Amino acid sequence: MSSSDNHVQYLLAPLEYTLAKPFLDQITSSTAPALEVRQTSDGKGKGVFARQGVSEDELLFRERALVGAQHSSNKAEILACSQCFCFVGSIEAQIAWRLTNEGHAGGTVQRLQQGLKLPFSDQFSLPPIVSCPGGCTDEVYCSRACADAAWTEHHSLLCCGRDDQGSAQQRTLLDRGTASSSESRETACSNVGAMREFREFADATNDIFHVAARATARVCLHAQAQLQGAMHTLGEEQAWTALQQAWLPFAVGWKAVWWESIAVPEDIEDEATFRAELRDLAEESLDLLKPALAAQASAFPALFDLRVYGSIIGMFELNNLGMVVPSVVERYLLHVYMDRADPEILAQQHAARKILDPLREQLGDAYDQPCEGTAFYSLQSCINHSCDPNAHAMKGPEDLDGSAVLLAKRGINAGEEITISYIDESMEYEDRRVALLDYGFECRCVRCRNI
Numbered sequence: 408m409s410s411s412d413n414h415v416q417y418l419l420a421p422l423e424y425t426l427a428k429p430f431l432d433q434i435t436s437s438t439a440p441a442l443e444v445r446q447t448s449d450g451k452g453k454g455v456f457a458r459q460g461v462s463e464d465e466l467l468f469r470e471r472a473l474v475g476a477q478h479s480s481n482k483a484e485i486l487a488c489s490q491c492f493c494f495v496g497s498i499e500a501q502i503a504w505r506l507t508n509e510g511h512a513g514g515t516v517q518r519l520q521q522g523l524k525l526p527f528s529d530q531f532s533l534p535p536i537v538s539c540p541g542g543c544t545d546e547v548y549c550s551r552a553c554a555d556a557a558w559t560e561h562h563s564l565l566c567c568g569r570d571d572q573g574s575a576q577q578r579t580l581l582d583r584g585t586a587s588s589s590e591s592r593e594t595a596c597s598n599v600g601a602m603r604e605f606r607e608f609a610d611a612t613n614d615i616f617h618v619a620a621r622a623t624a625r626v627c628l629h630a631q632a633q634l635q636g637a638m639h640t641l642g643e644e645q646a647w648t649a650l651q652q653a654w655l656p657f658a659v660g661w662k663a664v665w666w667e668s669i670a671v672p673e674d675i676e677d678e679a680t681f682r683a684e685l686r687d688l689a690e691e692s693l694d695l696l697k698p699a700l701a702a703q704a705s706a707f708p709a710l711f712d713l714r715v716y717g718s719i720i721g722m723f724e725l726n727n728l729g730m731v732v733p734s735v736v737e738r739y740l741l742h743v744y745m746d747r748a749d750p751e752i753l754a755q756q757h758a759a760r761k762i763l764d765p766l767r768e769q770l771g772d773a774y775d776q777p778c779e780g781t782a783f784y785s786l787q788s789c790i791n792h793s794c795d796p797n798a799h800a801m802k803g804p805e806d807l808d809g810s811a812v813l814l815a816k817r818g819i820n821a822g823e824e825i826t827i828s829y830i831d832e833s834m835e836y837e838d839r840r841v842a843l844l845d846y847g848f849e850c851r852c853v854r855c856r857n858i
């Protein structure tokens with residue numbers, strides 16, 4: 408086996424617990440000091456345990472995503488920070504963005520584009536739209552801090568730079584809302600044309616590839632940072648050591664190669680063809696990403712191996728990874744449309760509704776559309792499944808970004824394992840069993856053992 412084959416094998420193998428432990432301790436101490444990650448006694452691998460008693464409804468942790476991305480289709484509906492996923496701009500910008508992208512051009516939409524203020528909207532102020540320091544219109548941010556963090560973490564390699572993408576109306580909206588953006592920067596992408604094609608391919612096929620690209624770029628940038636920029640002057644061994652370090656957060660996430668492990672949908676008859684098609688799709692995507700990140704692909708070849716790329720995709724597709732931020736437009740509309748007792752406010756509400764009725768009609772039933780995407784949360788992904796879980800993901804009105812928020816569903820004793828349900832646990836045993844096939848295991852929880 409060549410050293411490159413060995414490196415690929417290393418990246419594909421589950422990480423030894425002792426190697427993962429320092430990283431896991433670091434996450435719990437910063438995110439959830441009341442919890443610890445350790446090996447389970449029943450052979451499930453690792454699990455998350457309470458160090459101390461926790462009462463019902465108590466917050467277990469709030470965790471930012473290691474890597475995530477808004478769904479491509481959702482981006483046309485919601486203007487959200489590409490780093491923390493909060494809504495940005497203003498109520499007016501949110502409504503105008505969505506209706507413009509859906510092809511509503513006239514009347515109030517046009518006036519919104521031109522800066523019309525809607526009644527009560529000042530009570531729902533949002534952070535300004537901060538544009539990408541590389542000048543692309545693919546991503547927007549809520550602050551310079553988020554723009555800079557994304558640039559450092561992944562976007563400096565994935566940015567297509569200044570371009571003429573997006574319609575004139577979209578540009579007007581973005582420009583109108585744009586606050587002073589970060590200091591302008593040059594993209595480090597090796598081939599912007601290939602990157603643009605990569606992005607279009609992901610939008611058209613499976614937007615999980617966007618998340619995989621962010622993960623790949625993140626690993627490259629962390630490895631480069633350890634090499635202090637001397638990516639090509641150092642030897643292969645040094646590059647490999649840096650890559651191993653940078654890979655650690657992903658090695659900790661449970662993973663398997665996407666097309667080998669995903670459950671076959673019921674309507675598929677030919678399993679081999681189905682798996683081969685997924686593999687081809689991933690290969691086509693990687694073939695576009697490689698030239699876009701040519702410098703990194705030559706410094707860290709093992710990371711750009713198809714099976715390693717497949718295991719990164721698998722990590723996102725095979726974990727419990729939905730990211731949701733509730734709609735601020737929904738809160739705004741409820742504020743205007745729910746009758747208040749105070750007659751003076753009620754009169755203002757009626758006046759406001761005259762302006763809002765046509766917009767509300769155009770928005771239709773999906774006026775409450777949340778910001779949605781896929782994200783990987785290091786700590787949450789260590790929590791094992793149970794059909795009778797003692798914790799659940801639950802966001803409150805103050806949770807306005809893409810963080811995972813976990814609450815105790817009932818009292819939890821010190822030393823007890825924390826569990827969540829990966830599926831709708833109200834289903835019957837057989838349906839639960841089938842749903843869990845997607846996650847690649849058979850549940851041995853109390854409910855499943857006692858049927």
Ligand SMILES: [Zn+2]
Nearest residue numbers: 488491549553
């Ligand atoms: Zn942000």
Ligand SMILES: [Zn+2]
Nearest residue numbers: 539541543566
């Ligand atoms: Zn950019």
Ligand SMILES: [Zn+2]
Nearest residue numbers: 794850852855
């Ligand atoms: Zn179960």
